[in-house]
Amino acid sequence: MKYVLKVCYDGTSFGGWQIQNNAVTVQQRLEEAFEKAFSQQVNITASGRTDAGVHAAGQVCHFTADLTIPPEKIADALNCFLPKEISVLASAKAPENFDANRSAKRKTYCYNAYFSPRKNPLKDRFSTWVKGDADIQKLRHIATLFIGEHDFIAYMASRSQVKTTVRTIYSIDIEESITYGSKNIKIFVCGNGFLYNMVRTIAGTLIGYAQGRISEEQVKKSLTEKNRNLVGKTMPPNGLTLEDVEYGINLFNG
Amino acid sequence: MKYVLKVCYDGTSFGGWQIQNNAVTVQQRLEEAFEKAFSQQVNITASGRTDAGVHAAGQVCHFTADLTIPPEKIADALNCFLPKEISVLASAKAPENFDANRSAKRKTYCYNAYFSPRKNPLKDRFSTWVKGDADIQKLRHIATLFIGEHDFIAYMASRSQVKTTVRTIYSIDIEESITYGSKNIKIFVCGNGFLYNMVRTIAGTLIGYAQGRISEEQVKKSLTEKNRNLVGKTMPPNGLTLEDVEYGINLFNG
Numbered sequence: 001m002k003y004v005l006k007v008c009y010d011g012t013s014f015g016g017w018q019i020q021n022n023a024v025t026v027q028q029r030l031e032e033a034f035e036k037a038f039s040q041q042v043n044i045t046a047s048g049r050t051d052a053g054v055h056a057a058g059q060v061c062h063f064t065a066d067l068t069i070p071p072e073k074i075a076d077a078l079n080c081f082l083p084k085e086i087s088v089l090a091s092a093k094a095p096e097n098f099d100a101n102r103s104a105k106r107k108t109y110c111y112n113a114y115f116s117p118r119k120n121p122l123k124d125r126f127s128t129w130v131k132g133d134a135d136i137q138k139l140r141h142i143a144t145l146f147i148g149e150h151d152f153i154a155y156m157a158s159r160s161q162v163k164t165t166v167r168t169i170y171s172i173d174i175e176e177s178i179t180y181g182s183k184n185i186k187i188f189v190c191g192n193g194f195l196y197n198m199v200r201t202i203a204g205t206l207i208g209y210a211q212g213r214i215s216e217e218q219v220k221k222s223l224t225e226k227n228r229n230l231v232g233k234t235m236p237p238n239g240l241t242l243e244d245v246e247y248g249i250n251l252f253n254g
Numbered sequence: 255m256k257y258v259l260k261v262c263y264d265g266t267s268f269g270g271w272q273i274q275n276n277a278v279t280v281q282q283r284l285e286e287a288f289e290k291a292f293s294q295q296v297n298i299t300a301s302g303r304t305d306a307g308v309h310a311a312g313q314v315c316h317f318t319a320d321l322t323i324p325p326e327k328i329a330d331a332l333n334c335f336l337p338k339e340i341s342v343l344a345s346a347k348a349p350e351n352f353d354a355n356r357s358a359k360r361k362t363y364c365y366n367a368y369f370s371p372r373k374n375p376l377k378d379r380f381s382t383w384v385k386g387d388a389d390i391q392k393l394r395h396i397a398t399l400f401i402g403e404h405d406f407i408a409y410m411a412s413r414s415q416v417k418t419t420v421r422t423i424y425s426i427d428i429e430e431s432i433t434y435g436s437k438n439i440k441i442f443v444c445g446n447g448f449l450y451n452m453v454r455t456i457a458g459t460l461i462g463y464a465q466g467r468i469s470e471e472q473v474k475k476s477l478t479e480k481n482r483n484l485v486g487k488t489m490p491p492n493g494l495t496l497e498d499v500e501y502g503i504n505l506f507n508g
Contacts, residue, residue, distance in 0.1 A: 008434070010375040057376055057434045075372060087373045089435075118329060119341045121264040122311055122495070125379060180262070180311045181343075241376070 053237030
């Protein structure tokens with residue numbers, strides 16, 4: 001039987017989602033918890049990898065196993081054996097043809113940054129400190145250039161290998177708030193898929209423009225001339241959260 | 255010369271504010287940073303102790319020293335030697351009769367809780383998980399009983415020693431929001447001072463009432479009959495943040 005999980009994690013201390021030799025990963029901790037809970041081994045496949053230090057509010061993953069426990073109770077069984085940084089929010093039976101990676105239609109990431117003269121330890125865990133200020137109207141203006149289908153090769157980390165670097169961004173929504181006397185921004189980016197480091201580099205480019213270090217002309221060129229030198233810096237992983245993955249079906253009833 | 259600091263800290267890994275033998279504390283880390291930055295030892299006095307695991311957005315403290323650095327730059331000098339969990343947000347010269355503890359007129363604490371069926375690691379660091387739900391109208395209603403001058407002896411941890419257990423609460427403001435699909439509440443409590451564990455026990459009582467475990471009659475009695483058995487449980491420290499300390503003067507210009 002195929003099952004699907006919705007997983008939330010504080011990525012600070014993990015080497016990302018995918019199992020690797022040199023670091024503890026979220027996939028590893030989940031598969032270990034599964035073995036402890038159900039005395040069997042599974043391979044858990046996510047909607048996509050998240051990098052070291054990146055968080056997830058709603059990572060979706062699937063596995064195949066024979067379990068007698070009611071599907072909605074799998075979450076609680078796994079949570080008994082997971083470290084406090086990982087929580088399974090929901091579990092359900094999945095359609096047999098469901099694949100958390102290949103069936104994904106849209107993903108939404110959020111990049112969080114805050115603007116203040118000095119660092120704030122109450123914000124640093126899930127948000128990146130930026131010195132100075134950023135004009136929210138400028139951020140919203142420049143974000144519109146990214147909407148639609150583009151070749152995002154300039155926004156991809158050089159070491160990645162993919163078939164195509166063309167991706168579609170459906171929306172970029174920017175929210176602003178003030179807490180503890182400093183400005184926070186949330187940059188929600190929704191698309192059909194993302195290249196390695198793409199959201200973090202888009203965030204760096206938007207902020208670079210809003211702070212006057214990058215021109216509008218430069219941003220426009222970065223989407224046509226495919227030149228990595230035109231884009232902003234790749235922002236640190238702690239500010240990035242995988243918010244949501246959509247499949248066009250209701251996976252978790254209620 | 256007397257100086258004042260505004261300090262922010264993520265209290266998760268500290269044994270509270272005050273120097274002690276068995277744990278690393280915020281005061282210790284600040285005094286160590288001071289010695290590294292200025293090659294002299296000082297005693298740093300805070301507005302009040304915060305307990306192990308409690309956070310501060312705006313702890314205020316003072317010290318006396320002879321420094322040649324411009325007062326507003328002391329913050330940056332200390333931040334060079336502080337761990338990432340502590341940040342000095344501002345520094346200034348203080349009036350010679352200023353005392354961070356004795357001059358304090360009002361303090362505001364915030365208790366953060368979230369309501370969901372399962373734990374959320376993106377919220378746990380600064381907010382306490384409560385199963386089930388809470389009616390915000392009921393919370394606001396019961397909070398009004400605490401406003402004014404009362405003997406809060408029933409809300410004090412038994413081991414504390416104080417001259418008087420009478421305190422004045424000026425306001426309790428409750429904010430509600432939804433993030434990651436679950437409800438968050440912020441309970442801001444402003445008063446002229448607080449007994450040991452008082453805010454955490456008030457929070458537990460408000461939530462106990464909103465969840466139907468404690469009656470209005472019981473809460474009323476807890477403020478007149480001084481019986482600790484009438485009050486709710488003391489909530490965990492991770493949800494508590496010292497927000498602000500007011501002195502009736504502008505300590506940090508701008």
